[in-house]
Amino acid sequence: xxxxxxxxxxxxxxxxxxxxxxxxxxxxxxxxxxxxxxxxxxxxxxxxxxxxxxxxxxxxxxxxxxxxxxxxxxxxxxxxxxxxxxxxxxxxxxxxxxxxxxxxxxxxxxxxxxxxxxxxxxxxxxxxxxxxxxxxxxxxxxxxxxxxxxxxxxxxxxxxxxxxxxxxxxxxxxxxxxxxxxxxxxxxxxxxxxxxxxxxxxxxxxxxxxxxxxxxxxxxxxxxxxxxxxxxxxxxxxxxxxxxxxxxxxxxxxxxxxxxxxxxxxxxxxxxxxxxxxxxxxxxxxxxxxxxxxxxxxxxxxxxxxxxxxxxxxxxxxxxxxxxxxxxxxxxxxxxxxxxxxxxxxxxxxxxxxxxxxxxxxxxxxxxxxxxxxxxxxxxxxxxxxxxxxxxxxxxxxxxxxxxxxxxxxxxxxxxxxxxxxxxxxxxxxxxxxxxxxxxxxxxxxxxxxxxxxxxxxxxxx
Numbered sequence: 001x002x003x004x005x006x007x008x009x010x011x012x013x014x015x016x017x018x019x020x021x022x023x024x025x026x027x028x029x030x031x032x033x034x035x036x037x038x039x040x041x042x043x044x045x046x047x048x049x050x051x052x053x054x055x056x057x058x059x060x061x062x063x064x065x066x067x068x069x070x071x072x073x074x075x076x077x078x079x080x081x082x083x084x085x086x087x088x089x090x091x092x093x094x095x096x097x098x099x100x101x102x103x104x105x106x107x108x109x110x111x112x113x114x115x116x117x118x119x120x121x122x123x124x125x126x127x128x129x130x131x132x133x134x135x136x137x138x139x140x141x142x143x144x145x146x147x148x149x150x151x152x153x154x155x156x157x158x159x160x161x162x163x164x165x166x167x168x169x170x171x172x173x174x175x176x177x178x179x180x181x182x183x184x185x186x187x188x189x190x191x192x193x194x195x196x197x198x199x200x201x202x203x204x205x206x207x208x209x210x211x212x213x214x215x216x217x218x219x220x221x222x223x224x225x226x227x228x229x230x231x232x233x234x235x236x237x238x239x240x241x242x243x244x245x246x247x248x249x250x251x252x253x254x255x256x257x258x259x260x261x262x263x264x265x266x267x268x269x270x271x272x273x274x275x276x277x278x279x280x281x282x283x284x285x286x287x288x289x290x291x292x293x294x295x296x297x298x299x300x301x302x303x304x305x306x307x308x309x310x311x312x313x314x315x316x317x318x319x320x321x322x323x324x325x326x327x328x329x330x331x332x333x334x335x336x337x338x339x340x341x342x343x344x345x346x347x348x349x350x351x352x353x354x355x356x357x358x359x360x361x362x363x364x365x366x367x368x369x370x371x372x373x374x375x376x377x378x379x380x381x382x383x384x385x386x387x388x389x390x391x392x393x394x395x396x397x398x399x400x401x402x403x404x405x406x407x408x409x410x411x412x413x414x415x416x417x418x419x420x421x422x423x424x425x426x427x428x429x430x431x432x433x434x435x436x437x438x439x440x441x442x443x444x445x446x447x448x449x450x451x452x453x454x455x456x457x458x459x460x461x462x
Contacts, residue, residue, distance in 0.1 A: 039065045039157075041363055042177055042186040044164045044199050046073035048349055049333030050192030051147040052091055052356030053363075058155040060364050065186070066151060067179065068160045069193075074144030078219060078311035081259035081266040082242050083143070084135045084350040091357055092150060094131070100146050101136040102261035103240025104129050107233070110344055111295060112413040113247040113256075118295040119416050129239055137240045137259040137266070138349075139221070164193065166202035167329060173373075174203055174328035188372045189329045190359050192352075195312045197335035205331055206322040211274040212404075213316035215254055215341075218287045219268035222303035226263045232299060233260055244344065247413030248290045249275075253404040256290040257346065258299065265300060267291070270313060270346070272404070283310050313348070314339045318397035324384065325377040330359040340392060343403055343462075351389050358383040402461040407454060411446050418445070 043054045046068035054066040070076045082105060088095055106128040111120040128134045152158050168176040168183055176185035177199070191199035195214060200206050224232075233241050245256030254271035269286040276283065290296055314320065314337040324331045332338070333352035340347045362380040366372050384390045402408065419441050423434070432440075442451065 039063050039184070039186040040367060041065070041188050041190060042067065042184060043190045043192055044177060045069075045192035045194060045333070045335070046148050046151075046158065046160070047077050047144060047192060047194065047333060047352065048147065049335075049338075049352035049356035049359075050190070051144065051151050052088070052353045053190045053192060053332060053360045054156040055147075055151040055154060056091060056357055056360035057363060058151065060360070062364070062367060063157070064155070065157045065159060065184070066148070067162050067164055067177070068148075068158070069163050071161045072145060073148035073158070073160065074141040077140040077144050078217065078309045079140055079348060080217070080219065080257045080268065080270075080346055081137045081139065081261070082135055082346065082349070083138045084347065085133050087350050087354040087357065089132055091353065096131075096133060096136065098146075099138075100142040101138055102259075103137045103235075103238050104133055105135045105137060105242050105259075106239045107235075107241040108345075109241060109243040111243065111245050112416050113245055113293045113295070114413045114417045116294055117417040117421065118293060119413075119420055120295070126239075135242075137242070137261050139261060139264075139266070165198060167191075167199050169203070172327060174326060187328070188363050188366065188377075190356075190363070191329060191331045191335050192333050192356065193335055195314050195334045195337075197331065199329065200331045200335050203326050203329050205324070205326055205329075206337075209314060209316060209320070209337075211277055212272060213314065213320050215270045215272045215313045215315045216276060216283055216286075216310060217268060217270045217313045218283050218310045219266055219308070220287055220305055221261075221307035222265045222267055222300050223263060223306045224265060224300070224303045228302070229260055229263070229265065235260065238262070242345075244346075245269075245290060245293075245296070246343075247409055248293065249286065249409055250289060251406050251410045253406075253409070254286075255341075255343075256296075258296070264306060265303065267296070267300060270315075270341075272315065273312070284308070315341055315400065317341075317400040318393040319400075321390075321393060323381075325362075325374065325380045327374045327377075328372050330362060330377060330380050332356050332359045338389060340396065341403060342396060342399065347392070354387060354389050355384065358387060358389075396461065398457075398461040402457050405454065405457065407446065407450065415441060415445050 040062040041064050043050045043066045046066050054064045057064045107124045109122045111118050162179050165178045167174045174189050191197055193199050240260040243258040248256035249271050252271050252275035256269045259266040269290050271286050321337050324336050332355040338351040338355050366376045
């Protein structure tokens with residue numbers, strides 16, 4: 001039996017909700033059914049996009065149900081680990097004072113690997129270690145759980161352990177969700193259910209991504225003492241480094257990553273799914289191959305494997321984006337394809353949070369109008385296009401073509417490392433002029449037509 005008393009005082013988007021529970025012997029099914037006819041909005045997926053949406057909706061006075069398939073938010077969520085902080089800071093000011101962040105990222109590295117050789121660009125900016133900060137390394141299992149708790153504190157009804165199958169469609173309009181044998185209706189649904197979004201596909205907003213439009217991210221969390229990490233990476237206190245690798249995927253489209261946590265390292269690779277199907281490779285092999293380079297071997301030496309995970313990542317770019325709204329539903333985060341591989345950086349968590357915020361703002365406006373039609377929810381598309389989310393996708397719309405060029409993963413890492421090898425090796429004969437040596441290397445490894453095509457492609461992409 002469950003007795004719940006609700007006291008809600010609303011005024012100028014502020015409210016107080018007091019919940020008293022007596023004799024709380026209630027199943028999750030009973031909780032869902034109790035709340036089912038009281039919801040303004042249902043958010044599917046308690047990742048960063050879903051939690052951000054639900055948080056803002058509830059804080060604005062709406063009744064929100066946040067449904068998560070896992071038994072605990074964060075349990076199934078995987079990413080490299082770099083959270084760019086500006087969007088979340090606008091939603092929860094100074095969130096870093098309470099959130100389970102790992103390190104403040106003040107250093108960025110890019111390494112070009114070729115067999116046992118490596119060339120690294122290392123950029124450090126100590127000013128990034130002061131508020132409002134630029135970004136943090138995070139572990140999603142901890143961070144997503146914390147964010148879901150922030151949502152609950154402002155009134156979100158979190159329902160974990162429930163699988164949502166498809167949207168409920170009536171006359172072409174989304175009016176709720178199918179969850180097992182149950183139907184739960186609401187004025188609007190926000191789909192934040194990840195790359196394989198059953199909600200977006202079920203509503204006809206997009207098709208399944210093809211193998212060339214998604215990548216498989218494989219990540220290991222490797223434990224190391226805090227002082228070892230700080231000494232090995234040249235860090236002070238809670239400073240951290242984000243390190244990307246090119247030439248680490250055996251010529252397949254993708255790349256490697258490393259992020260320093262407080263007492264662990266997040267290490268992994270992201271490779272297009274089509275490469276695994278073509279080469280019949282195993283997922284774990286991609287991370288293992290990265291670790292064969294001496295540069296990486298030394299960075300993780302003495303570490304203990306704490307966690308292994310794999311996750312599909314949308315990498316279709318701007319051309320892979322589809323419609324993000326329909327009658328009664330909006331799509332956010334990975335479900336909308338909002339992951340951007342820039343070559344020098346992976347952006348996804350910030351895009352998820354920003355799209356979640358914009359979806360919530362759209363719903364709040366629609367609630368005020370009492371109109372959740374497609375025409376009303378089109379406001380979401382306009383907000384996205386005005387934000388950095390779609391603007392960045394448009395700016396780098398040609399970048400996927402460049403990054404999937406096999407020479408980017410093979411000839412060019414070889415070229416850079418070979419030039420530097422010739423530059424620094426001792427020799428008994430006279431040294432050639434630098435430009436002469438470089439041109440000989442370039443033309444010996446890359447044909448002139450390919451070089452011209454690649455240069456043109458790079459100009460168009462970046």
